[in-house]
Amino acid sequence: MxxxxxxxxxxxxxxxxxxxxxxxxxxxxxxxxxxxxALATVPKNWVKxxxxxxxxxxxxxxxxxxxxxxxxxxxxxxxxxxxxPISFRFKYQPLDGSTPRDTYQSIDTWxxxxxxxxxxxxxxxxxxxxxxxxxxxxxxxxFAYDTRFWALTPYFFMAQPFVLDGKGVNLELLPQKKHxxxxxxxxxxxxxxGTGDAPDDYYVLYFDAQTHKLTVIRYIVSYPGYxxxxxxxxxxxxxxxxxxxxxxxxxxxxxxxxxxxEDETAGEHITNITLSNTEFKPNLESDYFNVPNxxxxxxxx
Numbered sequence: 667m668x669x670x671x672x673x674x675x676x677x678x679x680x681x682x683x684x685x686x687x688x689x690x691x692x693x694x695x696x697x698x699x700x701x702x703x704a705l706a707t708v709p710k711n712w713v714k715x716x717x718x719x720x721x722x723x724x725x726x727x728x729x730x731x732x733x734x735x736x737x738x739x740x741x742x743x744x745x746x747x748x749x750x751p752i753s754f755r756f757k758y759q760p761l762d763g764s765t766p767r768d769t770y771q772s773i774d775t776w777x778x779x780x781x782x783x784x785x786x787x788x789x790x791x792x793x794x795x796x797x798x799x800x801x802x803x804x805x806x807x808x809f810a811y812d813t814r815f816w817a818l819t820p821y822f823f824m825a826q827p828f829v830l831d832g833k834g835v836n837l838e839l840l841p842q843k844k845h846x847x848x849x850x851x852x853x854x855x856x857x858x859x860g861t862g863d864a865p866d867d868y869y870v871l872y873f874d875a876q877t878h879k880l881t882v883i884r885y886i887v888s889y890p891g892y893x894x895x896x897x898x899x900x901x902x903x904x905x906x907x908x909x910x911x912x913x914x915x916x917x918x919x920x921x922x923x924x925x926x927x928e929d930e931t932a933g934e935h936i937t938n939i940t941l942s943n944t945e946f947k948p949n950l951e952s953d954y955f956n957v958p959n960x961x962x963x964x965x966x967x
Contacts, residue, residue, distance in 0.1 A: 729838055733871075736873045745915060754943055755941070756940075777955075795955055830855060851873045851874075853871050867887065880906060882905055887902075906920075908920055912945060921939040
């Protein structure tokens with residue numbers, strides 16, 4: 667949901683209290699709304715409505731039921747949004763000598779906005795305000811990767827399965843598989859045209875049939891900034907390891923990425939990822955995610 671839609675909704679609420687005889691209520695409501703706008707959190711009734719709509723949509727299909735059960739197993743979609751923005755360190759270490767990425771980042775989980783700080787030098791920053799990507803960098807070598815692509819990429823992995831609640835997401839139930847001697851429910855995720863920067867991406871998610879928790883993420887990268895239309899990297903096989911629970915929400919501790927073998931198992935190990943310093947920040951102000959005055963807005967796709 668974009669900020670302008672939220673503000674429109676808040677404006678509509680204030681008009682309900684616009685008559686003279688309710689003048690005191692108008693002030694009280696406006697003060698309450700002002701507090702809501704100042705923070706990146708949203709009213710509980712908004713969250714409740716979104717969760718109800720998501721549950722109705724997901725439980726209407728077998729694939730959706732698997733995803734809904736996974737959301738519940740990982741702590742619940744309502745708690746996910748009630749907790750507010752999330753902050754974490756995502757340390758991405760390729761094993762082939764290519765560019766590592768290591769940032770502290772905060773994400774507005776309701777509006778999908780991001781702000782990153784480089785570990786070791788917090789003056790170097792990048793982010794996404796919902797419409798524009800931006801950087802604050804010392805020179806052209808400060809970010810040796812596409813920051814628009816990376817702004818929400820770590821979040822999309824660490825926030826599974828909660829990020830599957832939005833529109834434009836298509837789910838298909840595939841035959842069960844075995845992983846680490848456990849039966850897995852398997853769901854393929856595709857996207858409608860125009861959904862995000864890379865709607866041709868797809869994911870194949872493995873959920874333990876007993877615990878309903880996510881164990882494997884298979885995926886491709888088709889980002890237009892890297893590939894021509896119709897082209898993408900070979901499929902990867904990412905395994906999730908360990909568990910950390912933060913404010914009732916369960917996350918892995920580490921990820922290992924492999925190339926996918928022809929038999930659809932893990933092949934060559936190519937990347938290690940560590941997820942740490944994870945915490946929710948319900949008091950984070952909304953304008954924290956605005957483009958800073960000193961930032962440079964980067965080119966679009």
